[in-house]
Structure formats: structure tokens, C-alpha cells
Amino acid sequence: MIVPTSGTQTLAAALAEETGSPLATPTFERFADGERLAAIPEFTGETATVVASTVADGDWIELLQLQDAVREAGASEVTTVIPYLGYARQDQSFKPGQPVSARAMARAVSTGTDRVVLVNPHETAVREFFSVPVAIVDAAATLAEPLPDLRDPLFLSPDAGAIGIAETVRDAYGSGATDYFEKHRDREDGSVEITPSDASVADRDVVVVDDIIATGSTMSKSVAVLQERGADRVVAACVHPVLASNAVSKLRAAGVERILGTDTVERACSDVSVAPAIAARL
Ligand code: R5P
Numbered sequence: 001m002i003v004p005t006s007g008t009q010t011l012a013a014a015l016a017e018e019t020g021s022p023l024a025t026p027t028f029e030r031f032a033d034g035e036r037l038a039a040i041p042e043f044t045g046e047t048a049t050v051v052a053s054t055v056a057d058g059d060w061i062e063l064l065q066l067q068d069a070v071r072e073a074g075a076s077e078v079t080t081v082i083p084y085l086g087y088a089r090q091d092q093s094f095k096p097g098q099p100v101s102a103r104a105m106a107r108a109v110s111t112g113t114d115r116v117v118l119v120n121p122h123e124t125a126v127r128e129f130f131s132v133p134v135a136i137v138d139a140a141a142t143l144a145e146p147l148p149d150l151r152d153p154l155f156l157s158p159d160a161g162a163i164g165i166a167e168t169v170r171d172a173y174g175s176g177a178t179d180y181f182e183k184h185r186d187r188e189d190g191s192v193e194i195t196p197s198d199a200s201v202a203d204r205d206v207v208v209v210d211d212i213i214a215t216g217s218t219m220s221k222s223v224a225v226l227q228e229r230g231a232d233r234v235v236a237a238c239v240h241p242v243l244a245s246n247a248v249s250k251l252r253a254a255g256v257e258r259i260l261g262t263d264t265v266e267r268a269c270s271d272v273s274v275a276p277a278i279a280a281r282l
Contacts, residue, residue, distance in 0.1 A: 001047070005050075007265075010263060015282075018276055040073060041171075043074075045075065050063060053266075055086055060105065061109070079282065080117070082119075084264040087102050114132060119139050120138060142276075143172070147173055154204050155176050156178070156179070182194070208236050211241055212240045213236060221254075235257060236258070239274075
């Protein structure tokens, strides 16, 4: 049985269809003091696949409660699919006194599951924090599916860490060049500085590809450079469209023609599904 959290309803339904598994209907309640109660009243079966993208802190609570609920209801084998793994960027203690948040979360998740499936985690090394087997799904190629015909395309990553994803999207699209900018993020105030490469973008269509768009600062600063240099159409593509706060407005103001993401985080721009890629690993 596929068991969604409140934030993964559409993806979990697609996954149920892909795998031919029944889809559970959990319930989500809040007590007067703010505590949550995610439950699975009609769960039956030996195996459970809990699907939980951990964008907000409440998503972690739902994940842990549903893991426990399916065990309580008799599941002997539990797989936890985390399409978007939050806290993955705090994978080190960057300053004295800070936690390794990704490790803390991974330890908690590991206690309630037999295996974990992650989709494009920020760093694949995060798998070492789990004490159960971890499968990593690379869904970046799906981002090429909805792209229109592009003129002399450039697939650009806003930092060196995402160049692999940009290359995967280019390969799936079938033609075009790749390049990357350099990024520096100030750990005190979170501000982003972009050092562009000398890529020639005039009159070209550019697809800027990143793993995550969160505040949109990285993407909008990169796009501003492209606009200054006379790029034609600019598409902002990412696996995980977190799009917090005013990110969409920032991207539009910077000159992004289209925002494109997958359904690891369910947003208006989630035009492609990672369900087939996950199903292949279940
Ligand atoms: C970080 O290195 C990631 O790859 C993304 O570039 C980052 O998470 C984007 O964050 P934001 O949209 O807040 O700039």
C-alpha cells in the first residue's frame, strides 16, 4: 500500500498507478495545542510505502507518525520514499555549536523503516547518515520532457555543484551546450553572489538548471546576468520547486519566461512527475 503525507497526495497517487499498488487514505488532524495526528484507519497489508516530502517541519511529524502507524497496523516491511529531503543542505556543522541537521533527520527516519528512497538529494553523501539501505533516484532527465523547441540552447547551472544535473537535462533534450556560474552564499545573512562565466548567451535560449529553487535568489541573480547579456527565452528548471515566500515573483521580475519543476514538491509548476523513476526503484 502506498501511504501519502498531506503534501504528497498527487505524487503518491501517480506512484500507486505506476506500481499497481493500492493507495491509502490517511487522515490528518490537529489538536487544540497544535500537535498533529496523521493516521491510517483503513491500512491493510504486509508492505507499506510511506511517501513524504519534507518541505515544512510538520512533514517530518507526518512521516514519523505514518511510519509508526503502518507498523502498528501490521506492516512487516516499510519503505520510506522521501522525494524532497529537507535539511539536506545542513550536511555539516558549518559553525561551532551547529547541528548536522541532515544526520539528525536521517537517524530519526531510519528507526521506522527498512529502506529509504531519495530523489536527487542535495549531496548523495547524505545516504551515509541513514542506518538502513538507501536508493537514490536521479529524476533530472524528466525536466527535458516539457521543454519547447529551443534556439541554440545553453543548459546552465548557477553553481558548479549542479552542472551534472544541467548535463543530464541537456543529454535528455538531445542537443545544446552546457556551462556553469560560480556562486558564493554568505552564511551570516544568506545573500548570494554570482560570478558568471564568459558564456555567450546573446540571442540564445537558456535553461538554467538547479536541484532546488528555494528563495529564488540563486536563480534570479543568474537570470539577471543572462538578461544583461541579451539572452532570448530563459527557463528556470529544477527538480525540487520549493519556491518559498516570494520566489516566483523574484524569478518573474528577473525575466524568467517559465518555471519548470517536478512533483517532488507539489507546486503550480510541477509539470513532470518523478513517479515512473521512483517506481523503477521500488
Ligand atoms: C544550493 O547549493 C542549491 O543547489 C541551490 O542552488 C539552492 O538551494 C537554491 O537556493 P535559493 O533558491 O534560496 O537561492
